Amino acid sequence: xxxxxxxxxxxxxxxxxxxxxxxxxxxxxxxxxxxxxxxxxxxxxxxxxxxxxxxxxxxxxxxxxxxxxxxxxxxxxxxxxxxxxxxxxxxxxxxxxxxxxxxxxxxxxxxxxxxxxxxxxxxxxxxxxxxxxxxxxxxxxxxxxxxxxxxxxxxxxxxxxxxxxxxxxxxxxxxxxxxxxxxxxxxxxxxxxxxxxxxxxxxxxxxxxxxxxxxxxxxxxxxxxxxxxxxxxxxxxxxxxxxxxxxxxxxxxxxxxxxxxxxxxxxxxxxxxxxxxxxxxxxxxxxxxxxxxxxxxxxxxxxxxxxxxxxxxxxxxxxxxxxxxxxxxxxxxxxxxxxxxxxxxxxxxxxxxxxxxxxxxxxxxxxxxxxxxxxxxxxxxxxxxxxxxxxxxxxxxxxxxxxxxxxxxxxxxxxxxxxxxxxxxxxxxxxxxxxxxxxxxxxxxxxxxxxxxxxxxxxx
Numbered sequence: 001x002x003x004x005x006x007x008x009x010x011x012x013x014x015x016x017x018x019x020x021x022x023x024x025x026x027x028x029x030x031x032x033x034x035x036x037x038x039x040x041x042x043x044x045x046x047x048x049x050x051x052x053x054x055x056x057x058x059x060x061x062x063x064x065x066x067x068x069x070x071x072x073x074x075x076x077x078x079x080x081x082x083x084x085x086x087x088x089x090x091x092x093x094x095x096x097x098x099x100x101x102x103x104x105x106x107x108x109x110x111x112x113x114x115x116x117x118x119x120x121x122x123x124x125x126x127x128x129x130x131x132x133x134x135x136x137x138x139x140x141x142x143x144x145x146x147x148x149x150x151x152x153x154x155x156x157x158x159x160x161x162x163x164x165x166x167x168x169x170x171x172x173x174x175x176x177x178x179x180x181x182x183x184x185x186x187x188x189x190x191x192x193x194x195x196x197x198x199x200x201x202x203x204x205x206x207x208x209x210x211x212x213x214x215x216x217x218x219x220x221x222x223x224x225x226x227x228x229x230x231x232x233x234x235x236x237x238x239x240x241x242x243x244x245x246x247x248x249x250x251x252x253x254x255x256x257x258x259x260x261x262x263x264x265x266x267x268x269x270x271x272x273x274x275x276x277x278x279x280x281x282x283x284x285x286x287x288x289x290x291x292x293x294x295x296x297x298x299x300x301x302x303x304x305x306x307x308x309x310x311x312x313x314x315x316x317x318x319x320x321x322x323x324x325x326x327x328x329x330x331x332x333x334x335x336x337x338x339x340x341x342x343x344x345x346x347x348x349x350x351x352x353x354x355x356x357x358x359x360x361x362x363x364x365x366x367x368x369x370x371x372x373x374x375x376x377x378x379x380x381x382x383x384x385x386x387x388x389x390x391x392x393x394x395x396x397x398x399x400x401x402x403x404x405x406x407x408x409x410x411x412x413x414x415x416x417x418x419x420x421x422x423x424x425x426x427x428x429x430x431x432x433x434x435x436x437x438x439x440x441x442x443x444x445x446x447x448x449x450x451x452x453x454x455x456x457x458x459x460x
Contacts, residue, residue, distance in 0.1 A: 074101030146188025250290030
C-alpha cells in the first residue's frame, strides 16, 4: 500500500458511473478508500458531511461542471487538493483548472498508475500543508522558550528541563552538534533567571590564543604586556551579577583550564599583571560540540574542570531529530529575511516542505538559516520554490548501511557489517562517542578497536 494513502479518503465525481466504479475499484486495491458520485451537487453534499483528503472530478458534467465544483471546494476547504480529469488536454483547459483552484489535472483516457501517483502526491501535499497549519495555529506556550522555536517531543523535554534549570545558579554544560543553537539556549536560560536584568556575555574560547583568552576573561593591568595602556576589566567582572557563556570549551588549552578552574573554585579573578584577587558573582554556562567525556578519558580535558562546569548537563537535539520543527524554523527565518531584503516572499511553494523535512541537516539550524536566507535572496517568486534550494537539498536521498546485494561476491562478513553500522551511528550523532556508545551498548574502547580493525587484519 502507498504510505500516502494511509487513513486517507478520496471523493470521485464523474457523470459516468462505470468510470467511477473502475477508479474506485483500482484505488481500493491500492489501499485508498473512496466514495463516488455522478453529480456535482451530490458530491458537494457529501463533501460537507465527510472529511476527504483529495477530490477527483471530471470537467464535463451536466449542470454544475467540474471547474465550478473545484471553485466551490476551494472556497469551502482550500486545504483539500482537487485533481481534475479532462478529455480535452489543452493548455486552455489546464489554465482554467489552475485558475479554478485545482491542484493538478490529468487527461482521459485515464492511466490508472499515473492517476494513483497523482492522487498520492496530492494527499501527501495536504498532509504537509496540515502540518504547517497546525504549527502556525499552535499557541506560543509549549512552542517557545526564550528565543527558541519548536514543539517536537525532544524540544518539549528540553523546555521542561530548561525551566527547572533557569531558577538555579548551578553551572550548566550545554552539549550538541555545531549549529544546534547552544548560545540561543544559554541566552534563553539567562532570560528566565533571576539574573535576567544583568549582563549576558558570551566568549568563544576557540577564537582566541591562550594569552588573549586569559586577558579577555580575567582582565589585565596597565603595562602587563605590549599595548596594555590601561587597566581592563575582564569578562568575569563585566558580567558581574549576570551570566557568562564559555563557548567551545572543548578547545581550551590545558594550561588555561587550570587557571579557569582556580577562578571558578575561588570565585575570584586575578587580572594579568596584577596580584589583586577580585571577587565576582557570575553564573557560568559552558557550551561544546566536543565529546568532553572522551576528552577527559584521553586526558585532553581536565576531569576536575569537567565536573566543575557540568553540574547540570543538557544535550541539544540535532535538527534532523526535531521533525516538523524544521518547517516552523524555516517560516520564522523566511519572515525575517523577507523583511530584511524588502521582498514579498510569504511562504513555501509545493514540494519545498517535503525537501526540507527529508534532508539530514548536518549543519543543523545554522545551515537551515543560511539556506532560507539564500532562497529569499534568489527567488523571483512570492514563495520559495524547490528550484531556490541548493542542489544538495534538492537531490538529497537518505543514507543506508549497505551490506551487499544478492550476488555472493558482494556479501560481507558480520564483522564488516558491525563496523559499517558503528560508522553509521557515529555519523548520526555527529561523532559523539559517548552517545554512540550508549546507543550501541559498547564502551568507547571497544568502538575504537572495532573501527580500527579491518576484516582482513583480523583474518590474518
